[in-house]
Amino acid sequence: MAVRDSEERVRFLGYNPANVKLVAYVTAAGMAGLAGALFVPAVGIINPALIxxxxxxxxxxxxxxxxxxxxxxxxxxxxxxxxxxxxxxxxxxxxxxxxxxxxxxxxxxxxxxxxxxxxxxxxxxxRPPPDPAPVSPAPTVTPQQVTA
Structure with a gap:
C-alpha cells in the first residue's frame, strides 16, 4: 500500500519500490499460473476460446x-x-x-x-455522530479593562 500511495516516500525511507513491485508481480503471476493449472482439472477441458x-x-x-x-x-x-x-x-x-x-x-x-x-x-x-465540541462563551470586556 505504501508503494501504491507514495512511491517517493518509500524510496526516501530506504526501500527500493522496484523490488516491492517485482515481488508483487511474481506472486500474482505464480498465483495466476496455479489457478490456470487447477482450472483444467475442474472444468475438464481447455480451449483457446476460454482465454x-x-x-x-x-x-x-x-x-x-x-x-x-x-x-x-x-x-x-x-x-x-x-x-x-x-x-x-x-x-x-x-x-x-x-x-x-x-x-x-x-x-x-x-x-x-x-x-x-x-x-x-x-x-x-x-455510529452516532460525534458530539460537537463545547463552545466557550466569548470573553466579555468590562469598562475597567477598556480604560486600562
Whole structure:
C-alpha cells in the first residue's frame, strides 16, 4: 500500500519500490499460473476460446464489483458476477452482457469501494455522530479593562 500511495516516500525511507513491485508481480503471476493449472482439472477441458477478451473483462468486472482494496473484495465480486451470470443468462440470454455492463457501471458509480465496503458503510451509518465540541462563551470586556 505504501508503494501504491507514495512511491517517493518509500524510496526516501530506504526501500527500493522496484523490488516491492517485482515481488508483487511474481506472486500474482505464480498465483495466476496455479489457478490456470487447477482450472483444467475442474472444468475438464481447455480451449483457446476460454482465454480471450471476454473472460478477462469478466475478471476485471468481478474485481471492480467486489472491491480491490482487500482480499475479500475480489472473492465477493467473483461470486456475485458468477451468480448473476448464471441466473440472468438463463432468464435473459441475449441481454446478459448488457446487464453485466450495467452492474459494473452501477457499482463503480454508487459503490466505489465495491461490495467489500458495504460493511464499513453500514458501520459508519449506525455510529452516532460525534458530539460537537463545547463552545466557550466569548470573553466579555468590562469598562475597567477598556480604560486600562
Amino acid at each position: 480471450g477478451i471476454v473472460p478477462s473483462i469478466e475478471f476485471v468486472i468481478g474485481v471492480a464489483v467486489g472491491g480491490r482494496a482487500s482480499l475479500l473484495g475480489p472473492v465477493l465480486g467473483a461470486v456475485a458476477v458468477a451468480w448473476a451470470k448464471t441466473t440472468l443468462s438463463e432468464e435473459f440470454p441475449a441481454a446478459w452482457t448488457y446487464l453485466q455492463g450495467l452492474l459494473f457501471v452501477l457499482v463503480v458509480a454508487f459503490l466505489p469501494g465495491g461490495l467489500a465496503s458495504v460493511a464499513r458503510l453500514v458501520r459508519r451509518r449506525r
